[in-house]
Amino acid sequence: MSTKIFAHRGASNYAPENTMAAFQMAERMQADGIETDVQLTKDQVPVLIHDESINRTTNKRGLVRNLTYEQLQQLDAGSWFHRDYAGESIISLDYFLSWIKQTSLLLNVELKTNKFPYPGIEEIVLQRLQEHHMTDRTTISSFNPDSIRRTAVLDSAIDTGFLTSKRPKQLFSLMEEIGAKAMHPKFRLLNKKLLVECQQRNIPIRVYTVNQPVYILKALEAACDTIISDVPDRALDLRKSYITS
Numbered sequence: 001m002s003t004k005i006f007a008h009r010g011a012s013n014y015a016p017e018n019t020m021a022a023f024q025m026a027e028r029m030q031a032d033g034i035e036t037d038v039q040l041t042k043d044q045v046p047v048l049i050h051d052e053s054i055n056r057t058t059n060k061r062g063l064v065r066n067l068t069y070e071q072l073q074q075l076d077a078g079s080w081f082h083r084d085y086a087g088e089s090i091i092s093l094d095y096f097l098s099w100i101k102q103t104s105l106l107l108n109v110e111l112k113t114n115k116f117p118y119p120g121i122e123e124i125v126l127q128r129l130q131e132h133h134m135t136d137r138t139t140i141s142s143f144n145p146d147s148i149r150r151t152a153v154l155d156s157a158i159d160t161g162f163l164t165s166k167r168p169k170q171l172f173s174l175m176e177e178i179g180a181k182a183m184h185p186k187f188r189l190l191n192k193k194l195l196v197e198c199q200q201r202n203i204p205i206r207v208y209t210v211n212q213p214v215y216i217l218k219a220l221e222a223a224c225d226t227i228i229s230d231v232p233d234r235a236l237d238l239r240k241s242y243i244t245s
């Protein structure tokens with residue numbers, strides 16, 4: 001099985017992150033899957049946005065958790081990237097699932113609970129995935145070990161990935177304790193030692209966010225399970241030439 005290529009927040013180098021434009025572009029590029037971020041609105045609607053605040057990627061200011069879904073829908077989530085994307089909006093997880101379930105794409109939902117815990121987010125997201133029959137092709141990841149633990153307790157069958165940008169001493173025992181099935185490390189953590197340790201434990205490695213050819217090739221060479229990239233087209237091309245070379 002060759003390394004899978006996931007589009008990070010959609011094809012986010014080419015279209016505004018976490019919008020339908022970026023997701024549809026990833027599908028056209030024939031990425032294997034999409035990685036996206038979930039936060040909860042004031043009225044508990046799971047929406048796709050990376051930051052806790054709307055400041056960077058919309059035309060207004062404020063925190064997602066202080067705004068209702070209806071308020072978020074009024075925002076322009078595309079112009080910050082390029083005026084051609086002025087019509088893009090923040091979408092709900094529900095809307096996104098209605099679209100992705102009709103494709104053959106895999107999905108990685110990151111629960112953005114590392115700054116605000118969003119109590120109940122694990123149940124809410126799992127429920128939406130079940131309603132759309134997407135649990136079999138979805139991985140739930142998080143930097144917050146409590147979110148992974150809660151997800152694994154709620155649904156022991158769903159795939160889970162522990163996100164980490166550091167290499168703490170107790171990484172593997174922590175992963176075991178919280179029930180994480182895969183490791184999602186920052187690409188700079190990828191080295192022989194980590195590879196061997198994961199291989200010995202049969203833990204898939206999914207590296208983020210890998211954009212430069214030299215690092216994409218390194219992850220392909222290491223036979224990582226997945227590469228999460230803002231430039232899925234580049235990673236797919238490199239994978240093609242890597243396989244045929």
Ligand code: G3P
Pocket residue numbers: 008035037050110141163184208209228
């Ligand atoms: O899930 C991979 C990657 O998105 C994790 O980092 O900061 O982009 O959420 P970040």
